[in-house]
Amino acid sequence: MRSIAFVSEKGGVAKTSSVLNVAAVLGGQGSRVLVVDTDPQGNASFVLLKGEKPRRPSLFDVLVEGDGADEAIVASHFKGVDVLPADATLADAAVVLAGEIGRERRLCAAIEGVADRYDFVLVDTAPTRSLLTTNVLTTVEELIVPFNPGIFGVLGLGQLQDDVAQVRRYLGNTKLRIAGVVVTLAERNNVCRDLEDQLRAAFGGLVFDTKVPRSIKIEEAHARHESVITYAPTSVGATAYKALTREIINGRAKDRIVDPGGNPPTDRAA
Ligand SMILES: Nc1ncnc2c1ncn2[C@@H]1O[C@H](COP(=O)(O)OP(=O)(O)OP(=O)(O)O)[C@@H](O)[C@H]1O
Ligand SMILES: [Mg+2]
Structure with a gap:
């Protein structure tokens, strides 16, 4: 089983879109794919449950009440994709768990119980650093960072690298690593191109070859509770997400990261 979280403290960089379309x-x-929605905004759940509110128990109950993940997981209408859904109540989890023992490893314990049913666990995350994200970092082995070169172009990998190092050291997830950065919402203009060039110059082999272009079909698909893969199979968005998934499966950026602290980049392939 591969476990991959899409993370970035920046909002609107296509974390959720990437989870949905790679899952599709x-x-x-x-x-066999499980999408775990750890964002109280519940955007991935919204698409995967066709706009219906998650029934109880949801991820909140799993983390706080100790309900089994299998009780909360439901099949989605995406082929082969189940979802462990979130709703707004999840925003309270960090407060409720604050004094609890094992608060950083609740998600990990829950997912362990169902891991053998899946080939991939994909985790969507909120654009904030919180106990929820710490739970994600103790659960998965790989992190993919979507990067939108349009919004001031700051990748913010430094904080994430520190967090990875801390989780490896203090919370026992020694397999955690940054598996790659993917350029999303790419546009054909000079600003975008310059920022992408700078990114590739700075982080080399850590950056996936595939970039996901800005495409209205992606937005349309989600509004219809679909992936772009089924909604517009021949669109540039669908083609990009198929290529990205191929790179993820092949471990495109994986083998070039050797720093035990999760520090990019070391391009052994170069
Ligand atoms: N390649 C794309 N082309 C056009 N629109 C896109 C693309 N990718 C994502 N979007 C749209 O951009 C918005 C932000 O994307 P998304 O919700 O996936 O980002 P996010 O990082 O998950 O945001 P948040 O941090 O709020 O969770 C959404 O409306 C989404 O439909
Ligand atoms: Mg999101």
Whole structure:
């Protein structure tokens, strides 16, 4: 089982979009996929549950009440994709868990119980650093950072690298690493191109070859509770997410990261 979280403290960089569309590609290819929605905004749940509110228990109950993940997981209408959904109540989890023992490892314990049912666990995250994100970092092995070169172009990898190092050291998830950075919402203009060039110059092999262009079809698909893979299979968005998924499966950026602290980049392939 591969476990991959899409993380960035920046909002609106296509974390949720990437989770949904990579899940759709993987599920469509016959993989068994679980999407874990750890964002109280519940955007991934919204699409995967066709706009219906998650029934109880949801992720909040799993983390706080100790309900089993299997009780909360439901099948989505994406082929091969189940979801462990979130709703707004999840925003309270960090406060409720603040004094609890094992608060940083609740998600990990819950997912362990269902891991053998899936080939891929994909985790969507909120654009904030919180106990919820710490739970994600103790659970997954790989982090993918979507990067939108349009919004001031700051990647903010430094904080994430520190967090990875702390989780490896103090919370026992020694397998955690930054698996790659993916350029999202890419546009054909000079600003975008310059920022992408700077990113590739600075982080080399850590950056996936595939970039996901800005495409209205992606937005349209989500508004219809679909992936772009099924909504517009031949669109540039669908093509990009298929290529990205291929890179993820092949460990495109994986083998070039050797720093035990999760520090990029070391391009052994270069
Ligand atoms: N390639 C794309 N082309 C056009 N629109 C996109 C693309 N990717 C994402 N979007 C749209 O941009 C918005 C932000 O994307 P998304 O919700 O995936 O970002 P996010 O990082 O999950 O945001 P948040 O931090 O709020 O959770 C959404 O409306 C989404 O439909
Ligand atoms: Mg999101």
